[in-house]
Amino acid sequence: MGLLDLVQKTWKTLRTAIKTLLDLNRTFEALVSRIHQGACLPCPEPTTSYWLENPPFPNLVDIQSAQLPTKTHNVIIGSGITGVAIARTLLQQTNRKNHYIKITVLEARDICSGATGRNGGHVKVAPYEAFDALERKFGRERAVALTRFQLRHLEVLREVCESEGVEGAECRGVETVDLFLDDKVFEGACRVVERMKTLLPECEVKVFQAAEAREQFSTNNTVVGALSYEAGAMWPYRFVTSIWNTLLQEYPNQLTIETNTPVISIERDPAGNAYTVYTNRGIIHCNHVVHATNAWLSHLLPSFMTKATGVRAHMSAQNLGYHSYQTFHGNRSWSIIYGENDYDYMTQRPSAKGMGDIMLGGGTFRSKDDGVNQIGVWDDSCIDALTSAHLAGILPVVFSPDKEARKPEQQERFLQQHWSGIIALTADSLPFVGKLDGRLSGRKSQRHSAGSSEWISAGYNGQGMVFAWLCGTALAVMIMGLEEENIPASPGYPGGILSEWFPKELLLDGKRFDRIDILDLADQLYNGPGTNLFKVL
Known part of the structure; x- marks a missing residue:
């Protein structure tokens, strides 16, 4: 390599780095501008939920x-x-x-x-995650009180449904399962669970290591561990x-x-x-x-x-089709955890044959600029294509076997509906x-x-x-x-x-x-x- 080649390569690397920094700065400036504009009135024609x-x-x-x-x-x-x-x-x-x-x-x-x-109809707080974040901010005693306040909602909402006969809300307790795809995050969560045993004894969290988790919850080798505990689901x-x-x-x-x-x-x-x-x-x-x-x-x-x-978030309704992961039921829900503070969430509507529609949301990190373009947004009249594509692909990636033979009688899984909604970030x-x-x-x-x-x-x-x-x-x-x-x-x-x-x-x-x-x-x-x-x- 000659001197000219070296200079050209160095300049190309430097130019790429400068462009990356400028793009980051423009992205950040656009974010600040959106935040400072504040909320408008809700869009008159939102996506169909x-x-x-x-x-x-x-x-x-x-x-x-x-x-x-x-x-x-x-x-x-x-x-x-x-x-x-x-x-x-x-x-x-x-x-x-x-x-x-x-x-x-x-x-x-x-x-x-x-x-x-x-929203996703998930009446769920991950107690270990909530407690850990709250303890660092408010101390142990107040973290316990704040976590219990969140956990109390399932009981309260079920009381209202039972007392007023709101059967159509499908309010129910479920076994929720957090499937971890990252070893480090799973190990950290297990450490918090261990500390919580004496602080929140009423909150029982079961731990499943990789092989047991894959067997118990019919997942493939992408899953490195799982935690399960009580949560709820409903039709809000x-x-x-x-x-x-x-x-x-x-x-x-x-x-x-x-x-x-x-x-x-x-x-x-x-x-x-x-x-x-x-x-x-x-x-x-x-x-x-x-x-x-x-x-x-x-x-x-x-x-x-x-x-x-405001932050634009995404939800989808998906039909299961007929696959080996057709073992879902309305009495279970899931979170799929990719890394620290990065996950999707999923429930299933109850049905006699276990074929209720899957309600799957999240995917914010998958949009342009790693989700930054969804912050400071109050427009729920459209969806982000990259996010919806991610949500549509989760089921076969996580729940299908690593190698699955296709059978002629299998019905294709399909995305029934996808929509957006605006959540608040304080x-x-x-x-x-x-x-x-x-x-x-x-x-x-x-x-x-x-x-x-x-x-x-x-x-x-x-x-x-x-x-x-x-x-x-x-x-x-x-x-x-x-x-x-x-x-x-x-x-x-x-x-x-x-x-x-x-x-x-x-x-x-x-x-x-x-x-x-x-x-x-x-x-x-x-x-x-x-x-x-x-x-x-």
Whole structure:
């Protein structure tokens, strides 16, 4: 090799490195720009979610009054699982005390068409992963309390379904199996499981080494180990719409639901006595405004642009076909773990023959720029092709034998449906729950009024099924000012004083608000290893 060849090769390598750095910088700048733009109104024509088809209550899909109510006590923005938990608790507890309130629920699109109607139906928290992350942040005692709060959701949601006869929700306990494809990550998880035995004895986690895992769960040699424990699965849209239907029947003069009624803006009376909510159909005057909008919170709360952002996530519904991995059942769910904070998740609808549709989601790392282009995005009207292609290929790669003879009678597996949905990513990976003062909401008044406030329960980081119901329930207790009351337990409500079951770390106050910044999380993504940014996507 001559001197000229060496110079040319060196320059080519340097030019490639410079281009890579410039591309990274442009990608990061684009990410920051999207985050700073904040949320818009939800897209009027989102991708079609499997869960929303054949609704059990067709009359609720686009329900609205002939005339928009002009006055109410509480406006709840959002008709998903958070909104219904808030409304149900407010109505039940105020009627228990013989108080009369009126609630108006405003939904930008059809009922329950946001994250609740588009997620994977997985009522699951990986206790070892949750505990490990929380312990590093809050210490051992609080990590136990926060993990237990998440684990409690399966019991609570099953109570509601059983007490109100919501059979269509298919709410059930399942054996969930985490299949590991990375030795190092599996070994780390096993170490945490061992430490948890005395701290969370009620959470039994079984460990399967490589050969046993492959035999037990009918996987191929890509799997290096597995953990199994109890979790849940359900049809969230049918659960939520069933509860709304019951509430409308029980409280016909106290509850109205206004779908296809996006909120344009909110104003507070200078005296602090009331709010005016502006919608595309008119205005509503109310005492309390409740933000149950999850990823869209910054649309009406611009100060939250740097505290949380939206992320486009993907789901698919797949028909099994007839293959050797046709051993799935509705009483089992899975996570397929490729590396640290990198996994997909899967449930199966129950069926008598074990042929229920597979609901498989995730794949965020597989999109362009390793998923960065999905952050700061609130557009669920389209899907990412690379992500959907990844989801379509998981089953045969992980569950088919390493060598499988094709038989003429085998029916091909196929992708029935794929869709996107927007989840919230908060700067400290925890939900925001509590009262919003004028500084946080941006709507200050000349004086404080106890009878007029804004509230929030949002920002679930893709873990809404193990946070949203009890967060919404807790917020309703705060709105009523009953935090110190020993409220009797009932289906869907734990009972007791609020602080006994609701973790203080989820409360949003000025100190927490000032401490966090979503760009710190973005910085970790680009400049440091070990980020938790994608742990739930």
